[in-house]
Every structure is written in C-alpha cells, then in structure tokens.
Amino acid sequence: MLRNSRAERLVALVLVAPFLAIYLLAFVYPTVQMFRISFTDAPLIGEGRWVGLDNYLRLDNDPMFRRALWNTAYFVLMTVVPGTLIALSIALGVSRLKGRFQAIVLALFFLPYILPVSVVYLIWDWTLNFQFGIAMHVLDWLGISRVPVFKSRVWFLPAVAGVTIWWTAGFSILLFLAGLRSIPAEIYEAASLDNSTRWTTFRRITWPLLWPITSLVSTIQLILQLKIFDQVYLFSIGGRPNDNMVLVYYVFQKAFQQNQGGRAAAVAVTLFMLVVVVSVLQFQLLRFAERRHR
Amino acid sequence: MNAMAAQRWNFWGGVITALTLVWAILWAFPLYWGVISSLKPDDEVVRPYIELWPETPTLENYIDALTTTQIGTWYVNSVVVAVGVTVITIFISMLCGYAISQLRFPGRIALWWLILASFMVPISALIINHFVLVANLGLLNSWAGIMLPQLIHPVIIIVYKQFFDQVPKDFREAAVMDNASEFGILFKVYVPMNWGVTTALSIVCFIWTWNAFLWPFLSVTRTEMMTITVGITQVNDAFGVYYARQLAAAVLAGLPVALAYLFFQRRVTEAITLSAGIKG
Numbered sequence: 026m027l028r029n030s031r032a033e034r035l036v037a038l039v040l041v042a043p044f045l046a047i048y049l050l051a052f053v054y055p056t057v058q059m060f061r062i063s064f065t066d067a068p069l070i071g072e073g074r075w076v077g078l079d080n081y082l083r084l085d086n087d088p089m090f091r092r093a094l095w096n097t098a099y100f101v102l103m104t105v106v107p108g109t110l111i112a113l114s115i116a117l118g119v120s121r122l123k124g125r126f127q128a129i130v131l132a133l134f135f136l137p138y139i140l141p142v143s144v145v146y147l148i149w150d151w152t153l154n155f156q157f158g159i160a161m162h163v164l165d166w167l168g169i170s171r172v173p174v175f176k177s178r179v180w181f182l183p184a185v186a187g188v189t190i191w192w193t194a195g196f197s198i199l200l201f202l203a204g205l206r207s208i209p210a211e212i213y214e215a216a217s218l219d220n221s222t223r224w225t226t227f228r229r230i231t232w233p234l235l236w237p238i239t240s241l242v243s244t245i246q247l248i249l250q251l252k253i254f255d256q257v258y259l260f261s262i263g264g265r266p267n268d269n270m271v272l273v274y275y276v277f278q279k280a281f282q283q284n285q286g287g288r289a290a291a292v293a294v295t296l297f298m299l300v301v302v303v304s305v306l307q308f309q310l311l312r313f314a315e316r317r318h319r
Numbered sequence: 320m321n322a323m324a325a326q327r328w329n330f331w332g333g334v335i336t337a338l339t340l341v342w343a344i345l346w347a348f349p350l351y352w353g354v355i356s357s358l359k360p361d362d363e364v365v366r367p368y369i370e371l372w373p374e375t376p377t378l379e380n381y382i383d384a385l386t387t388t389q390i391g392t393w394y395v396n397s398v399v400v401a402v403g404v405t406v407i408t409i410f411i412s413m414l415c416g417y418a419i420s421q422l423r424f425p426g427r428i429a430l431w432w433l434i435l436a437s438f439m440v441p442i443s444a445l446i447i448n449h450f451v452l453v454a455n456l457g458l459l460n461s462w463a464g465i466m467l468p469q470l471i472h473p474v475i476i477i478v479y480k481q482f483f484d485q486v487p488k489d490f491r492e493a494a495v496m497d498n499a500s501e502f503g504i505l506f507k508v509y510v511p512m513n514w515g516v517t518t519a520l521s522i523v524c525f526i527w528t529w530n531a532f533l534w535p536f537l538s539v540t541r542t543e544m545m546t547i548t549v550g551i552t553q554v555n556d557a558f559g560v561y562y563a564r565q566l567a568a569a570v571l572a573g574l575p576v577a578l579a580y581l582f583f584q585r586r587v588t589e590a591i592t593l594s595a596g597i598k599g
Contacts (some may be wrong), residue, residue: 033422036418036500036502037422037423037424038424040418040501040505041414041418041419041424041430043410043411043414044412044415045415047411047467047471048437050467051449051452051467051468051470052445054452055448055449055452055468056440056445058451058452059445062448117335118335118338118339118342121336130339132584133344133347135580135588137346137350139526139530139577139579139580140573140576141529141532141548141572141573141576142530142532142548143548144551144572144573146552147353147552147568148350148353148566148569151353151562154562157365157562159369162368196591199588199591200592203592223331245595248441252441254533255532255533273443273444276443276444276447280447281537289447290448293444293445296441296444297440297441301439301440304439305439
C-alpha cells in the first residue's frame, strides 16, 4: 500500500504538538532553567549574577545540607527495605485467599495508598496524639511511657517512615500479587510432589521467580522516597523542621522561605543527579543479581 | 504427598491465613478510628479510654466543617483541577501515543526516548522553576496555574502506545480502504477498541491529581483558591484544635478517591500495575 508520507508527517505533527508544547513548556524548559540558575545568585523570582560553581562549593560545608542528605538517606533506608519485605509478606498472605474474600482483604491493605497525604497525616497525627491518641492508650496499657512521637528528634523519622510504609505498601503489594499470579501453578504442584517444605518452596521457587518484581518495587520505592517532602513537612508543623530536614524540604526552605533561588537550585540539581545515578546504578546491580540467581 | 505432610501443610496454611486476616484488620484500623472519631461529639473524642463506637453518634463535626471552613470552595477547586488535568492529559497522551504507535515521522524515535528518559527526572526538583514559570505567566493562585505542571504524565503515553501497538493491522487497513482520515481511524477504531484502558487511566489520573500536595501547596497562597488536600492542613482555628472536626474534614477530603477506588477496584488496580510497567 502506498503511504502518502508528507500527509502522514503533517498529521503526526498535529497529533504530537499539544503534548510536545506542554512538555517543552512545563518540563524541558524548567529543567534547563534549574541547571542555569544553579550557577547564579538569583533570588526566587528575578535574575542573578553568574557565580560559577560557588553554590555547589558552598554545599560542601553547609551543615544543614549535610543533615538533609543524611536524614534523606536514613529515611530511604528505613522505608525501602522494610517496606518491600512487608509488602512481599502481605502479598504472599493475600495470594492464598480466593475470590471475593481476597478482594476485601486486599482492599483493606490497599485503601491507605489511595488517600491524599494530608488525610494520612491527619489520621496518624490523631492516632499518635500525645494526649488523646489511641496508640498512647495502648502504650499506657503495656506499661510503656508515652512518647511525643512527632516532637521527638529520635522518633520523628522512624515514625514518618512507618506511616509512609503504611501509606504506600498497597502499591507494592499490587505489583507483588501480579508477579505471584504469573508463576505457573505446575511448578508448585511439582514442588509439593517432591514433598518440599513451605520454606524451601519459597526460597527455591517463589523468591527467585519474583526477583524481577522485587527489584522493580524497590527501585520505584527508592526513587520515590528520595523525593520525600509532604509527610516530613506536614508532621513538622508546630514541631522542629530544621531537625527533620530532608533534601526537597531544603530546596523548599532555601527557595521559598529564604528567597535564594540559585542556591536552592544547586540543591535541586544535586537531588536530580542523585536520582539519576541511583536509578541507573540500582537497575544495573539488580540485573546483575538476577543473572546470578539463574 | 503423604498424609502427614498434607496435614502439616494445611495447618500452617491456616495459620498464615489467620495472621493475614488479623494483620489486615490492624492495618485498616487507623482508617476506622479516624472515621469513628469524626462521628463523636467533642467531649467523647477526648475521653481517656478507648471507645470503639460513639456513645451518641453525631454529624455535627461534618456540619461544622462544612459551615465554618471553606471546605465547599476547596471541593470545587479540587474537582475543577482534577477533572481538568485528567481530561487534558488523557486527550493529549492519546493523540501522542497514537502518532508514535501508528505513524512514521522524523523524530519519532527521539521523542520516544525523550518520554522514557523523563522518568528519571524528579518532578519535585523542578518546584523552583515551575514556580517562576507560573508566576511569570501570571497564573499563581489560579486553577490553570495549579494544573499546568501536573499535565506531564509520560507513563500514560507509554501505556497508550502499548495498547495501540496491539490493535491488529487489519482494522487499520480496512479503514484506510474506506478512505478514513487518521483522525477518523483514531477516534472510530483505536479509541473505541480501548475504552477499558482509557477508563482505567482516567480514574487513576483523577486520583493522582486529587491527591497532589506539593505543587498545589506552593502555587496557592489565597485560602479560597486552595485544593482540599492543601486546605485541610493549612487552616486551623485560632481557638485551639478541634480534633473531631479536623477528622471530619479529612474524611470529606478522602471520600471521593476512596469511593472511586471502591467502585472501580479492578480498573484502578489494573491501571496502577500498568503504570508500573507490568501487564495485569
């Protein structure tokens, strides 16, 4: 069939144009601008002078930046690994159930994921409220003294990590369930004929076959949690945001509270590079591990 | 398998199922607790013991939230923004996905890579320049300003391309024989054949936008322009905190997305697994 390629190109242009226009305006242009102003001393709105690498060099001995970096890493550590394992164990439990019953149990685990972060915040702020929270009644009952969770330096990030796992596990559970469903039943039948124990079956069959999903889930979680802001901001209201500083919060503080667009952009670029490097690195690493598993 | 092994297998299976059930109930308990607390009168909420069911259930917190805060206005803002973003995003992604899937044009491969590469860019790193852009366009504190940076969902294009790729070529050739235009083919053949995925993607796009926090929070400073997810966290009373009323506001904010999920459970889970790059 003869295709009229000039007409086809024109149609393609018309079809692609709306997306491309918005993409260039709201994505490519801001990305380029972010890099550009990170080399200037611009305020939030307005132009600045070119200062070269100054903004980046300053980060090196900026204690607040270090704290943000460290807290972000700590938060990632506390969410990604436990979150993935919890989601996997829940998915293994849910996958045993059948039909409607399964749908209901899955919904109980999945509902938090569908809610806005501010609703999650209000619910947990109430549940863990120092004076009236139900969790504190439980602590009283167990004979443990109450903890002002979100006002405490030690407990803040672990608690926010816990809430985050609760909030986002539904997503990982869903992916694990899809992965479990794609493992052929015959393999399990063969295993049970061999009289293999539950644990051996899991270790020799489920875990290796699920590995691609595990790597996908942990990569998605890792990248998501590096960008943590909402929960830390919300739970810090009336608390001590400077103690709980994380990278995106630092970008926000520098740009919107201290009006230093250039320096904030340098932090943003750092985060940007971190996400790119980590996602490429982890992808390669997991692929390598996957090959060794076979 | 011998009988002993079968018995052992079933016993532990039962234990795991029971644990899963208990765990599910505990998992959902904070949600239940939030809803129940919002139905209690003020004095009951702060009782120093656990009360799993309100003694005198009341809707006064809801009436309070609706009449004393601007929650109604925030609802309107959220609905307009979420519907607007969904309609625009789905439409432009559909067009673009179709072009990449079915047409041959220069720059097609480059465009595809550009879309894939954008996955690595953390949108939250762009907040400064989104703010500058929207401010320069004079769109701060406006619906359009809240919407603009949220229109970028490359994953929707990717899903559309995959689905359009799978439509058998015969349909296309038959339509071309009938002298149908590309737009005709797209809207009379490809789109109707993929209503399922369009519905699924629209629902999750609506949920994502409804739930967005960081950008709506930054781009709006005027109380009456806030979306509900931002509004319920930004406005507190000068006379102390009313826990029950705040929870009532939270329930109202979460209700539309929770209902969307419960009504379209299968569609939502389908779209979410698709957006992570997994087929059903």
